Amino acid sequence: xxxxxxxxxxxxxxxxxxxxxxxxxxxxxxxxxxxxxxxxxxxxxxxxxxxxxxxxxxxxxxxxxxxxxxxxxxxxxxxxxxxxxxxxxxxxxxxxxxxxxxxxxxxxxxxxxxxxxxxxxxxxxxxxxxxxxxxxxxxxxxxxxxxxxxxxxxxxxxxxxxxxxxxxxxxxxxxxxxxxxxxxxxxxxxxxxxxxxxxxxxxxxxxxxxxxxxxxxxxxxxxxxxxxxxxxxxxxxxxxxxxxxxxxxxxxxxxxxxxxxxxxxxxxxxxxxxxxx
Amino acid sequence: xxxxxxxxxxxxxxxxxxxxxxxxxxxxxxxxxxxxxxxxxxxxxxxxxxxxxxxxxxxxxxxxxxxxxxxxxxxxxxxxxxxxxxxxxxxxxxxxxxxxxxxxxxxxxxxxxxxxxxxxxxxxxxxxxxxxxxxxxxxxxxxxxxxxxxxxxxxxxxxxxxxxxxxxxxxxxxxxxxxxxxxxxxxxxxxxxxxxxxxxxxxxxxxxxxxxxxxxxxxxxxxxxxxxxxxxxxxxxxxxxxxxxxxxxxxxxxxxxxxxxxxxxxxxxxxxxxxxxxxxxxxxxx
Numbered sequence: 001x002x003x004x005x006x007x008x009x010x011x012x013x014x015x016x017x018x019x020x021x022x023x024x025x026x027x028x029x030x031x032x033x034x035x036x037x038x039x040x041x042x043x044x045x046x047x048x049x050x051x052x053x054x055x056x057x058x059x060x061x062x063x064x065x066x067x068x069x070x071x072x073x074x075x076x077x078x079x080x081x082x083x084x085x086x087x088x089x090x091x092x093x094x095x096x097x098x099x100x101x102x103x104x105x106x107x108x109x110x111x112x113x114x115x116x117x118x119x120x121x122x123x124x125x126x127x128x129x130x131x132x133x134x135x136x137x138x139x140x141x142x143x144x145x146x147x148x149x150x151x152x153x154x155x156x157x158x159x160x161x162x163x164x165x166x167x168x169x170x171x172x173x174x175x176x177x178x179x180x181x182x183x184x185x186x187x188x189x190x191x192x193x194x195x196x197x198x199x200x201x202x203x204x205x206x207x208x209x210x211x212x213x214x215x216x217x218x219x220x221x222x223x224x225x226x227x228x229x230x231x232x233x234x235x236x237x238x239x240x241x242x243x244x245x246x247x248x249x250x251x252x253x254x255x256x257x258x259x260x261x262x263x264x265x266x267x268x269x270x271x272x273x274x275x276x277x
Numbered sequence: 278x279x280x281x282x283x284x285x286x287x288x289x290x291x292x293x294x295x296x297x298x299x300x301x302x303x304x305x306x307x308x309x310x311x312x313x314x315x316x317x318x319x320x321x322x323x324x325x326x327x328x329x330x331x332x333x334x335x336x337x338x339x340x341x342x343x344x345x346x347x348x349x350x351x352x353x354x355x356x357x358x359x360x361x362x363x364x365x366x367x368x369x370x371x372x373x374x375x376x377x378x379x380x381x382x383x384x385x386x387x388x389x390x391x392x393x394x395x396x397x398x399x400x401x402x403x404x405x406x407x408x409x410x411x412x413x414x415x416x417x418x419x420x421x422x423x424x425x426x427x428x429x430x431x432x433x434x435x436x437x438x439x440x441x442x443x444x445x446x447x448x449x450x451x452x453x454x455x456x457x458x459x460x461x462x463x464x465x466x467x468x469x470x471x472x473x474x475x476x477x478x479x480x481x482x483x484x485x486x487x488x489x490x491x492x493x494x495x496x497x498x499x500x501x502x503x504x505x506x507x508x509x510x511x512x513x514x515x516x517x518x519x520x521x522x523x524x525x526x527x528x529x530x531x532x533x534x535x536x537x538x539x540x541x542x543x544x545x546x547x548x549x550x551x552x553x554x555x556x557x558x559x560x561x562x563x
Contacts, residue, residue, distance in 0.1 A: 012370050013377065015370060016367070016370050016371070019363075019367060019385070020385065023384050023385055023387065023388060023437070023440075024384055024387070026400070026403060027391075029403070029409060033402070041402075042406075043407075045412060046408075046409050089294060091290045091293065092294040094290055095287045095288075095290030099286060099287035101284050101287045101288070104287075107291065110303070111295070111298065113306075116494075116546070116547070116550070117302075117306065118546070120500055120522075121309070121540075121542060121543050122305045122306060122309065122539075123539075124309060124312065124522075124536050124539060125305035125306075125308035125312060125536065127527075128308065128312070128319065129304065144297070148297050148302050149302070151302075152298070152302075180286040180289075184290070205390060208392070209392035209393060209394070211392070211393060211394050211505075212500060212504075212523075216527060227392055227394040227395075230394055230395065234398070234505075239398075239402075241402050244398055245402075248395040248398065251392065251395060252392060252395055255391065255392070256390065256391075259386075260383070263379075266386070267448075
């Protein structure tokens with residue numbers, strides 16, 4: 001069976017392919033450079049296929065201990081912050097969605113203020129607060145601020161989802177004598193799994209990639225996370241580009257894996273905020 | 278029946294999260310305003326003195342802050358419209374579902390999920406004197422040695438990284454355009470361009486508004502790419518508002534002045550968002 005393309009269809013696919021090439025070439029070139037020795041990284045004309053190829057950059061990243069430590073730091077911070085932030089947001093969202101109480105809309109509006117204030121605007125007073133609380137240069141200092149920074153968006157996302165759940169289910173369980181907490185854990189959370197996944201993915205990505213606060217709060221080498229460790233690989237005299245990109249690829253692999261596996265949640269998460277409203 | 282008992286459950290659900298939010302977001306928000314009217318001393322034991330609006334007056338007459346603001350403005354001007362136009366263009370090309378659609382969607386979205394630090398270093402490498410861009414374009418430009426060429430690299434990165442995001446949102450919005458309207462327009466003899474202008478655009482207008490406002494906010498908040506690509510070089514000429522604020526605060530330890538700049542930028546973000554909201558609403562009803 002042969003498929004025929006109309007001229008318009010051919011033009012459409014060609015345009016898309018050219019665009020995709022522009023999007024993907026930097027990544028391919030990055031992969032290529034990660035296999036080059038330092039004397040080849042800025043060679044003219046540039047090498048697309050490294051010759052000779054070397055694994056020394058990956059060896060340096062994976063075998064010598066410090067990058068493994070940064071990877072573990074990033075993983076610990078991102079996983080913990082995501083878990084706590086999603087749990088607290090789900091509780092808040094459930095409280096806002098399922099109960100009437102005085103000041104409910106006001107509290108929610110104040111929370112939405114957190115959506116409009118960009119993270120960097122608060123970095124100065126947050127630094128002062130962290131210093132006062134003894135949180136500077138600790139991984140917990142990263143975690144608490146990441147949790148707080150992602151609460152507003154997650155609560156906003158999850159509230160809409162909880163409100164869409166039929167109230168009758170709640171009522172039925174209430175008649176069975178289930179406590180509020182049991183209804184939340186046993187009924188609402190399992191039903192909200194897709195929305196929780198969306199919230200978790202966005203929080204994980206945001207915390208895994210976070211740069212400015214980690215750069216500000218972390219001072220000792222053993223507490224560095226991947227983004228600042230990679231940025232600090234730039235030397236004043238010539239950057240080890242092969243090493244930078246080997247480390248970068250190790251750092252972005254989990255992100256790309258998460259993205260490819262949970263693709264449809266991205267679309268849902270993006271559109272929940274955008275198109276519905 | 279005790280009155281307060283019915284509020285116990287919601288209070289327990291909302292309180293933990295809201296407490297964290299209050300301590301680590303709301304309190305710093307108020308603190309920023311407070312710090313901005315002090316000659317704030319971070320060193321333990323040193324006394325911070327109240328100086329009123331001095332930091333703000335200094336900001337208004339600070340030429341380097343204006344230069345930083347103009348760079349932020351240039352960044353917005355050269356990244357927001359291309360991201361909208363190209364994102365919408367790709368979305369239009371991708372709206373027809375085909376076997377290739379998910380594949381293209383992933384490729385265009387890949388830069389969005391990749392961390393800012395990684396793509397920034399990548400672009401710094403591509404725009405290096407002996408880098409790929411000069412080679413492919415047959416140029417010998419030293420991109421990072423001059424303000425405007427450095428801004429080209431910074432803006433190129435912003436557009437490249439952002440197209441996938443607006444594309445994804447526009448794809449979803451386009452699915453909501455009623456097919457019956459498009460068909461009706463077709464029967465009335467409207468060509469594809471007329472259908473796009475008169476049916477599609479009005480139908481996705483709220484989404485265009487949302488994307489524009491978000492991108493303008495994002496443009497004013499550009500930080501990581503500038504900091505990691507040029508570190509404001511040469512001579513601070515590629516500073517944007519936030520890199521300047523960051524340096525004043527954490528390098529020169531002028532926390533009060535840094536806070537004042539942050540407060541001013543926040544007000545600017547709010548004002549611009551309000552103006553855009555009004556504009557998009559008027560256009561929609563006009």
